[in-house]
Amino acid sequence: xxxxxxxxxxxxxxxxxxxxxxxxxxxxxxxxxxxxxxxxxxxxxxxxxxxxxxxxxxxxxxxxxxxxxxxxxxxxxxxxxxxxxxxxxxxxxxxxxxxxxxxxxxxxxxxxxxxxxxxxxxxxxxxxxxxxxxxxxxxxxxxxxxxxxxxxxxxxxxxxxxxxxxxxxxxxxxxxxxxxxxxxxxxxxxxxxxxxxxxxxxxxxxxxxxxxxxxxxxxxxxxxxxxxxxxxxxxxxxxxxxxxxxxxxxxxxxxxxxxxxxxxx
Amino acid sequence: xxxxxxxxxxxxxxxxxxxxxxxxxxxxxxxxxxxxxxxxxxxxxxxxxxxxxxxxxxxxxxxxxxxxxxxxxxxxxxxxxxxxxxxxxxxxxxxxxxxxxxxxxxxxxxxxxxxxxxxxxxxxxxxxxxxxxxxxxxxxxxxxxxxxxxxxxxxxxxxxxxxxxxxxxxxxxxxxxxxxxxxxxxxxxxxxxxxxxxxxxxxxxxxxxxxxxxxxxxxxxxxxxxxxxxxxxxxxxxxxxxxxxxxxxxxxxxxxxxxxxxxxx
DNA sequence: CACATTCCTGCCTGATTTTGCAGGATTGGG
DNA sequence: CCCAATCCTGCAAAATCAGGCAGGAATGTG
Numbered sequence: 001x002x003x004x005x006x007x008x009x010x011x012x013x014x015x016x017x018x019x020x021x022x023x024x025x026x027x028x029x030x031x032x033x034x035x036x037x038x039x040x041x042x043x044x045x046x047x048x049x050x051x052x053x054x055x056x057x058x059x060x061x062x063x064x065x066x067x068x069x070x071x072x073x074x075x076x077x078x079x080x081x082x083x084x085x086x087x088x089x090x091x092x093x094x095x096x097x098x099x100x101x102x103x104x105x106x107x108x109x110x111x112x113x114x115x116x117x118x119x120x121x122x123x124x125x126x127x128x129x130x131x132x133x134x135x136x137x138x139x140x141x142x143x144x145x146x147x148x149x150x151x152x153x154x155x156x157x158x159x160x161x162x163x164x165x166x167x168x169x170x171x172x173x174x175x176x177x178x179x180x181x182x183x184x185x186x187x188x189x190x191x192x193x194x195x196x197x198x199x200x201x202x203x204x205x206x207x208x209x210x211x212x213x214x215x216x217x218x219x220x221x222x223x224x225x226x227x228x229x230x231x232x233x234x235x236x237x238x239x240x241x242x243x244x245x246x247x248x249x250x251x252x253x254x255x256x257x258x259x260x261x262x263x264x265x
Numbered sequence: 266x267x268x269x270x271x272x273x274x275x276x277x278x279x280x281x282x283x284x285x286x287x288x289x290x291x292x293x294x295x296x297x298x299x300x301x302x303x304x305x306x307x308x309x310x311x312x313x314x315x316x317x318x319x320x321x322x323x324x325x326x327x328x329x330x331x332x333x334x335x336x337x338x339x340x341x342x343x344x345x346x347x348x349x350x351x352x353x354x355x356x357x358x359x360x361x362x363x364x365x366x367x368x369x370x371x372x373x374x375x376x377x378x379x380x381x382x383x384x385x386x387x388x389x390x391x392x393x394x395x396x397x398x399x400x401x402x403x404x405x406x407x408x409x410x411x412x413x414x415x416x417x418x419x420x421x422x423x424x425x426x427x428x429x430x431x432x433x434x435x436x437x438x439x440x441x442x443x444x445x446x447x448x449x450x451x452x453x454x455x456x457x458x459x460x461x462x463x464x465x466x467x468x469x470x471x472x473x474x475x476x477x478x479x480x481x482x483x484x485x486x487x488x489x490x491x492x493x494x495x496x497x498x499x500x501x502x503x504x505x506x507x508x509x510x511x512x513x514x515x516x517x518x519x520x521x522x523x524x525x526x527x528x529x530x
Numbered sequence: 531c532a533c534a535t536t537c538c539t540g541c542c543t544g545a546t547t548t549t550g551c552a553g554g555a556t557t558g559g560g
Numbered sequence: 561c562c563c564a565a566t567c568c569t570g571c572a573a574a575a576t577c578a579g580g581c582a583g584g585a586a587t588g589t590g
Contacts, residue, residue, distance in 0.1 A: 012538070028279050031576080041540055046577070061278040062547060062576065130398030130411060137395055137421045146395060146423045148413030148431050156402045158411045166413050166427075277548070296566080306550055311567070327557065327566065 010038060016048050023058055023067055030064040056181060056189055056222035068191070068223075086238055086259075090212045091115035093236050093259040094176060097210055098123055102173040105202055106132050108157035108195075109178025111212045126170055128198070129157040152194060155179065159194040167201045175206035177232075181222035182213045184248040187229050189222030196224035203231055212236040219245045229254065275303060281313050288323055288332050295329040351503060355477045356380035358501050358524040359441060362475055363388055367438040370467055371397050373422035373460075374443025376477045391435055393423040393463070417459060420444065424459040432466045440471035442497075446487035447478045449513040452494050454487030461489035468496055477501040484510045494519065 015038055023029050031049065035042040053060040059068055091114025098104055100122030106112050108129040116132045119125070121141030127133050128147035136144050149163030157163075177199060181189040188211065190196050203209055209231055215238045229248075234255045237246065246256050275283075280303055288294050296314065300307040318325040324333055356379025363369055363380075365387030371377050373394040381397045384390070386406030392398055393412035401409050414428030422428075442464060446454040453476070455461050468474055474496055480503045497519045502511065504526035511521055 028276055030274060030276065042576085043541080043578095044539060047539090050578085061276050063274070063276045066276065066278060066282075128411075128413075130395045130402055133395030133416065134399035137416060138418070140418065144416040146393075146411065146413045146416050148393075148411045148423070148427075151398065151402060151409040151411050153403065153405065158413070162413075162431075307566085308551080308568095309549060312549085315568090 012048070015040075016052060019045075019048055019052065019065075020057060023065060028064060028066050029058075033064075054183060054186065054219075054221045056191070056220065056224075060220075086214060087111045087114050089259040090214065090236055090238060092118050093257055094210065094212045095119050097234060097236070097257065098174060098176075103171075104174045104176065105167075105170060105172040105206060106176045107178040107199065107202065108132070108155050111214070112176050112178040115176060115212070126172060127157075128159070128163050128167075131156060152192065154192055155195050157195075157198075159192070159198055164198060164201055167198065167205065170202075171205050171207070172202075173207045175202050175209045177203070177209055177211040180211050180213060180226065181217045181220050182211065182229065182235075183219055183221045184229060184245070186221040186225060188226040188231070190224050190226055191222050193224055196226050199226045203227060208233040210234040210236065214238060215241050218242070277313075280305075281317060284310075284313055284330075285317065285322060288330065293329060293331050294323075298329075351479060352376045353379050354524040354526070355479065355501055355503060357383050358522055359475065359477045360384050362499060362501070362522065363439060363441075368436075369439045369441060370432075370435060370437040370471060371441045372443040372464065372467065373397070373420050376479070377441050377443040380441060380477070391437060393428050393432075394421060395423075396421060417457065419457055420460050422460075422463075424457070424463055429463060429466055432463065432470065435467075436470050436472070437467075438472045440467050440474045442468070442474055442476040445476050445478055445491065446482045446485050447476065447494065447500075448484055448486045449494060449510070451486040451490060453491040453496070455489050455491055456487055458489055461491050464491045468492060473498040475499040475501065479503060480506050483507070 019029055019034060022034075029049075031042050031045050034045045038045070049058065049060055049065045052058045053065065056068065058065040087110055090111050094111070094115040095118035098119060100120050103124045103126070104119075106116055106125055106127040106129070112129070113132050113135060116125070116135045119136070119142065124143040124145070125136055126145040126147065128149065130151065133144060133146050136142050147158050147163050147166045149158035149160045149166070151157065152159040177188070179190060179195075183189070188199075190199060203226070211232055211234075213235065218237065218241055230252050232249075232254045234257060235249060236257045236259060238259050241258070250256055284294060284299060287299075294314075296307050296310045299310045303310070314323065314325055314330045317323045318330065321333060323330040352375055355376050359376070359380040360383035363384055365385050368389045368391070369384075371381055371390055371392040371394070377394070378397050378400060381390070381400050384401070384407065386404075389408040389410070390401055391410040391412065393414065395416065398409060398411050401407050412423050412428050412431045414423035414425050414431070416422065417424040442453070444455060444460075448454070455464060468491070476497055478500070483502065483506055494514055495517050497514075499520045499522060500514060501522045501524060503524050506523065515521055
């Protein structure tokens with residue numbers, strides 16, 4: 001290893017693939033290291049890493065990059081309690097957009113779990129996430145409909161054919177989309193094949209689509225594309241979301257809602 | 266242990282992840298120790314710990330950090346129906362009757378929830394109870410299948426046509442029946458119309474049927490009859506169950522299992 | 531062949547992040 | 561009560577970063 005091959009021109013694609021290989025092999029890459037290895041400037045490497053991150057193939061961090069977001073790699077149960085501070089605030093704002101009397105489909109995800117906790121009475125809820133369903137069981141004043149199917153360990157929700165078929169029959173007024181990466185260029189993305197298919201189906205049948213995105217998922221892509229950004233009617237972001245990432249969205253008619261600043265974190 | 270690896274340079278994020286790993290592995294971390302391990306100043310470590318604590322991923326203490334309290338990590342609702350000591354004991358015994366490799370249908374109920382918690386790895390589980398599903402999400406080694414439908418507020422599980430239809434397609438090796446009243450004369454009973462229908466359907470398709478009954482439900486009837494007692498292959502009862510109620514059952518070939526005595530209720 | 535376009539690259543500039551250190555406050559044990 | 565360890569705050573240096581700009585190679589077009 002460590003052999004520095006002197007190729008007159010290494011194609012960018014080839015270099016990016018090599019970076020990915022090294023990433024899966026070593027579990028991390030360091031920008032300065034890669035620059036030396038490819039005999040190029042760190043700027044070029046940084047551009048590569050930025051692009052790979054935008055495509056959802058790695059997670060950009062200060063000094064280099066790590067394999068795809070630990071959030072996607074760690075099973076749902078570990079993330080279960082992760083809805084602290086920031087996500088609570090997001091969830092509260094999200095729940096505030098739901099009106100009594102509506103039929104709401106709640107997609108999987110910890111942010112949506114936080115939203116479910118603060119849902120007003122009088123709504124009908126459908127979900128394929130057992131964690132969210134568990135949260136709403138026993139809430140008098142909320143009609144709960146569960147979607148079945150094999151539960152995907154990664155997303156923690158029922159996916160696959162059975163769930164899809166059930167989703168086909170739903171025409172919710174509102175869809176709370178979860179666990180998305182959002183990028184003006186790439187649109188809405190997610191981390192699982194079946195998850196993406198499910199989201200597409202849900203979007204199709206929903207009257208309005210609302211997504212909540214944490215700041216770290218703003219401006220990054222994901223391996224599977226769900227759809228363009230203009231399918232969103234509303235977007236909930238954190239208090240510290242950078243304006244430049246939102247301007248394009250507001251321009252195409254997406255209503256932007258800022259969550260209140262979380263006390264900690 | 267204690268091996269100090271020569272890390273050329275560790276990315277900050279990577280270091281924080283490593284701290285978390287160590288935290289879950291050792292159950293605690295010490296700031297001074299980490300500083301030496303990562304060849305960095307204690308200030309940096311302290312900053313890491315502060316940040317992780319702010320994100321709710323650990324609990325900051327004097328000298329280092331501890332894992333987040335498991336109690337705080339589980340959602341309130343999952344604990345809401347927390348089984349009492351008696352039901353814990355029943356559930357444990359129930360779970361002991363499940364063998365790896367089996368396909369088990371777990372009916373609704375808090376006793377079954379307790380059983381789900383102690384299920385061995387390697388089983389495939391189907392359920393229509395979101396609380397039970399929530400408990401098993403993220404259990405690597407357990408395949409989870411969720412049944413959909415409208416969630417009945419009384420039983421807290423998906424019932425009705427949709428759930429029934431899904432149940433029709435299942436042929437589990439084992440059925441853990443829940444929330445039943447058991448009487449030699451009237452047979453197995455339950456408290457909801459749809460619930461009874463669902464149970465009948467499940468029993469039809471199951472290879473073996475096991476029920477767990479608390480002592481107060483032994484020898485009493487219920488509004489809706491599910492079926493005769495001889496459909497049971499096994500019955501789990503509490504340590505203080507009166508013999509006279511069990512004799513008739515043993516006579517018709519039901520295997521009786523007594524749970525260990527619970528310390529408190 | 532001439533020209534425009536596109537893509538990749540390196541360099542520059544100002545902004546952001548990380549880090550170690552100093553000084554003072556806080557905590558825990560004896 | 562005292563002392564040492566630990567902690568937090570602010571600060572400055574260094575590393576890293578993003579965006580803009582220009583040069584050069586490759587490609588496409590007339």
